[in-house]
Amino acid sequence: MRNKHIYRTICIAILALLWNNISYGQKPQNVIYLIGDGMGFGAVSSLLLSEDDATGFEMAPVIGLNETCSANNYVTDSPAGGTALATGTRTCNGFLGVGPDSVQLESILKKAQKMGKKTGIVVNTTLTEATPGAFYAGVTSRKESYTIAKQFTESGVDIAIGAGLTAFINRPDSIDMTAVLIEKGYNVYLDWKQVINTQSEKFVGILQMSDVHRRNKPSTTTAGAADGAEVCLAAQLAATSADNDTTRFSEPNDYLEKASLKAIEQLSKNAPNGFFLMIESAIIDGYGHNNDGEGMVEEMQEFNRTLKALIKYVNEHPNTLLVVTADHETGGTSIAYKGHAINQPEGMTLSFSTKGHSGTVVPIFAYGMGAEKFAGIFKNKEIPGIIEELIK
Template sequence: MKRNILFSASMLALAFMTACTSARKPEVENVIYLIGDGMGFGAVTSLLVSEDSLTGFEYAPIVGLSETCSANNYVTDSPAGGTALATGTRTNNGYLGVDPEGNQLTSILRKAQEMGKKTGIVVNTTLTEATPGAFYAGVTSRYRVFDIAKQFTESGVDVAVGAGLDHFINRPDSLDLTATLIEKGYDVYLSWENVLNTASDKFVGILPLGDVHRSKSDNNTAGAAEGQEVCLAAKLAAAAEDGNATHLSEPTVYLEKATAKALDVLSRNSKNGYFLMIESAVIDGYGHNNDPEGLIEEMQEFNRTLLQLVEYVNAHPKTLLVVTADHETGGVGLDYFGYEAGKPRLNFSTHGHTGTVVPVFAYGAGAEAFAGVMKNTDLPKKIEGLIR
C-alpha cells in the first residue's frame, strides 16, 4: 500500500515537472563549458578546505554527479572522456571524436556552429590535446597530433588560444598550418602580448607551452606503473621543465586572462550567442605525478577562472555555465594523519585515472537540467536540448 502511495506521488511529481519543463524552456543563448581534466572530488575538496573565502564551486545553485566510463573500460582516458563530453557518445580509450567503429561523431561545438553561434576554445595545454580535440577532431589515436592539427584548421572556431606550435609548423608533411589558418581568414598570434592586445574577431593564439601553464612539478612521470596511461599533459609538463621556452611573467594567470579575452571577442556582435569550451588541463598532470602542492595550486588557478565566470554569468542571464571533469586522476584523498588547518595532506591511490564519478556544477540559464546522477554522455545532450 505504502509503495502504491509513493508510486502515485512520484508519478504526480513527474507529471508536474514535465508540465513545468515543457511550459517554459529557459532561454539559453550562450554556453560556457569548463572542463577540469582529472578534477575529481579529492581535487575539489583540496581547494574547499584550503581556501578561506567562498570558492566558485560554492556559488553553484545546481550540483550533479557524472559517471565517466568509456566504451571499453570503467576507467576512461582523456580522449574517450573528452569525446563523451563533446559528442554524447562513449568510445574506446585512445579514440578521439569517433565512435568505437571509427565513425566521425558530431560535437556540441559543431552543433552550436550549425545553429549560427560563434565558438571558441581556450586551453592551458596544446590545442591538439585530447580534450579540445574531442570538440573538432576525429582520429582513432590521440597521438596523431599532426592530423589533429590539420583538422583544427577545418574546425571553424572563431577564437582559440592554447599551445602546440610544433604540430602546426614542424610537420612530417612540411605544411605550414599557420599559413593555412591565415588563408582561412584568421589572425594568428604566437605571443601572449599579441593575443592580449588584439581587436580581431577571428584569431588563433598558439603560444609557448611555458606561457600557458606552470611546469614546476618535482616528480616526473617515471613513477607510473607499467601499462598505466601517462597523459600527454603530464609528459608536456615534464618536457617544458627543461625546454627553453620564453615565459609569460605569470603563467598562472593565463587561463583566467585568456578566458576573459575569448569572452570579450565571442560576446561582441554575437546575435545568436556563442559556445566556449575551456580546459584546465594540468590538474590531471599533477594527479598523475602525485604532487599535492602542484594539484592545490592548479585548483587555485582553476578557482580564479571559475569565480570570474560566475560573475560573468550573473551579469549575463542568458548564459549557461557547466563545470565538470572528464575523469578523476590519482585517486586523491585527504589523509587523517598530520592534520593542520588550511593545509590538507593529500594522499594518492594511483598514478593513473580512476573510474569514480566526478562532480558537475551548473550556473545560470538552464542550470536545473544538470541536477542528479548522469552519464558523461548526458552533458552535451542536455546542453543541446537547451540551446535548440
C-alpha cells in the same frame, strides 16, 4: 568560515532573484563548458579545504555527479572521456572524436555552429590535445597530432587559444597550417601580448607551453602514468614546467582566466545567436599522474580564479549557461589523515592510490540559465545532449 557562509547565502539569494526574473521557455544563448582534466572530488576537496573565501564551486547552486566510463573500460582515458563530453557517445579508450566503429561523431561545438553560434576553445595545453580535439577532430589515436591540427584548420572555430605550434608547422607533409589558417581569414598569434591585445573576432593564439602553464616552484615529483593510462603530456608538463628559470615564476599563473575572458570578449561581439566556448584546465590531470599534491592544490587555485571570473560573467550576462565538470578523476586522490589540525591548510596531505586515472565519479557544477537540468547523476555521454536540448 562565517564570512564564507554569509557570502554563500547572498549568492544563493541573488540566484533565486535571477531565476525568478527568467521567464519560462527562455533558453541560454551562450554556453561556457569548463572541463577540469582529471578533476575529481579529491582535487575539488583540496581547494575547498584550503580556501577560506567562498570558492567558485560553492557559488554554483546546482551539483550533479558524472560517471566517466568509456565504451570499453570503467576507467577512461582523456580521448574517450573528452569524446563522451563533446559528442554524447562513449567510445573506446584511445579514440578521439570517433565512435567505437571509428566513424566521426558530431560534437556539441559543431552543433552550436549549426545553430549560428560563434565558437571558441581555450586550453592550457596544446590545441591538438585530447580534450579540445574531441570537440573538432576525428582520429583513432591521440598521437595523430598532425591530422588533428589539419582538422583544426577545418573546424570553423572562431577563436582558439592554447599551445602546440609544432603540430601546425613542423609537419611530415611540409604544409604550414598557420598559413592555411591565415588563408581562411584567421589572425594567427604566436605571442601572448598579441592575443591579449587583439580586437580580432577570428583568431588563433598558438603560444609557448611556458605561456599557458607554469608553476611557482619546481616540482618535487616526476612524470607518472600507470595502470595502462597514457603517458600524457599533462603529466610531463606538471613535472617539468617549473624549470630553473625562477624569473618566470614570480607571479601567479593567471593565463587560463585571462585567456578565457579574452575569448569571451571577442566571441560576444557580433554574435546575435550567442557563443559556445569550451575551456580546459588540463594540468590538474598531470599533478594527479605525478601524485603531486602541492601542485594539484596550486592548479585548483588557478581553476578557481577562472571559475569565479566566469561566474561573474554569467551574473552580468544571465542568458549564459556555465557547465563545469571533469573527463575523469586522476590519481585516486583523497585527503589523508595525518594529524594536522583544521586551519592549518599547509599541513593538509593529499593521498594517491594510483599514478593513472580512476573510475570514480566526478562532480558537475552548473550555474546560470538552465543550470537546474544538471542536478542528478548522469553518464558523461548525457551531458552534451542536455546542453543541446537547452540551447536548440
